[in-house]
Amino acid sequence: MINKGLSRLGVFFLYLVSLLPFWLLYIVSDCLFFFLYYVIGYRRKVVQENLANAFPQKSVEERADIEKKYFKYLADLILETVKMVSISKEEMQRRLVCTNPDVVKEYEAAGKSVTAVAGHYCNWEWAGAEFSINAPLFVIYKPLSSDVFDKFFIKVRTRFGAVAVAMKQTLRTMVAHKNEFTVTVFAGDQTPVREQTNYFTQFLNQPTAVFLGIEKIAKLIDSAVIFYDMKRVKRGYYTYTIVPLVENSKDSAPHQITEAHVKYLEGMINREPQYWLWSHRRWKFKPEPGEMPVK
Template sequence: MNKVSYYLSLPVLYLIALLPFPILYLLSNCLKFIIFDIIGYRKEVIITNLKNSFPYKTEQEIQQIANKFYLNFTDMLLECVKMLTLSRKQIAERFIITNPEYLLTYQDKGKGLIAVVGHMINWEWAGLIQSHNSPYPALVIYKPLKNEKFDELVLKIRSKFNAVLIPMKQTLRKLISYRDKPFLLILAGDQYPGKKDSTYKTTFLNQPTHVFMGTEKTAKMMNCPVVFCDIRKTERGRYKVTFFPLVENPNDTAEGEITEMHINQLEKAINEQPEIWLWSHRRWK
């Protein structure tokens, strides 16, 4: 059944991916109307997350952010499909790295770095532009999909510009092979931590929040500098990313210090452009 759904979906996905951007975003307008205005996908979760995160905002302000998020969400879905046919020229024009030289000051000396990123739309394009833009490998940790055929397709898309995809369960073994080599490891710092994961409790967006400590533990294990990957949307279908240094010597920090650093940077980015964070995620369970 999994193979059947894959082969039925594949032609549709490629047809969408071949659409020019203006048509793609017209389709996104329609998709937003269906998913949110008719079906009401996770509207209660989104509004609740926004109200709890911004208790000082009015109902009207909350609704304005939500409406912008709905469209950003469907844009992201179709932009991810577009990755099937996205060229190097297109990604370079539409996703700008403002300070690539900062990473190179370490990598040119044979040093690896860790870039912690939040789920700011469109984080998938951020992985593509970094692997396209750098002579050094971009390592991305991922959780394999249950549908093997779709998992193969997602791997193909994400690694098209030579990014190295590492299954979550193989993280430690793979990272050891990169010790003392130049690389950029991209880690998400805002996912909901599992019950078995080591977590750190802090206040994030005005709420008590458990944070996965993977970034901090990996940085100390690899002795890598940590940077924050600040993604901003400049206009529809166009983004920029700026790398902000967090810590150069992770083993000199106290427990929880690095985690607080990247959570604080993410909170600042969300406050400045709230409509591009993934509000539909059940972050506070």
């Protein structure tokens, strides 16, 4: 009961923070950056190790520069995500612009459902929220351990019409809506648990375990596969472009879809690395001898 009460108090605090105007929100973000980076050193060793493995060709100074820029952006990302609690549709669409929204409309006109893949890059939460304003959207998510915060973030993600689907319910949901036009968004850079890993690929200069679920579900419903290519224009403003990867999933070769979305994300990260979630423990394990060969 005490933990639940504290969680509810935390949710109320987040709501109050979300009411702050953007100019004040970013002052809070600057303070949060100082605290995360200089005071507690939040996961700095994880970030440094990830950057060293991903960019061995870069100098120590170059990687340190990316690290600092990442933490500055992480603070903004945290506060921008909190802002989703109360931001209006109009404000969201002013700050986040899709450069080619007609792509999905064309798929809908053709009766072709869409599997959308995003990475933990730029403000992926804003992209999902803004997209759901004008299109039916299923958002696949991993439930949180706290029931209070889980319900809170589901409410935030579905404010503008999206439907949140727990990861374990994905297949059942897709089968139930197989004959309808749907857009389903997945995070393509989640780490599978060791027991469910049966495919590795080369990602950011190292063998990386990858979920095959995106590919399996896309093939099941024969959807088109697209990628959200996000760019940060300036503080608090973004664009995203819908990039078609595979038109007809059923006709794709084994692992073609998986390799396509992994490589596209890798290109985005190489372009502006500070906007990826480097504090995530992405490489928890490596392939064992005799496992599926790394490509």
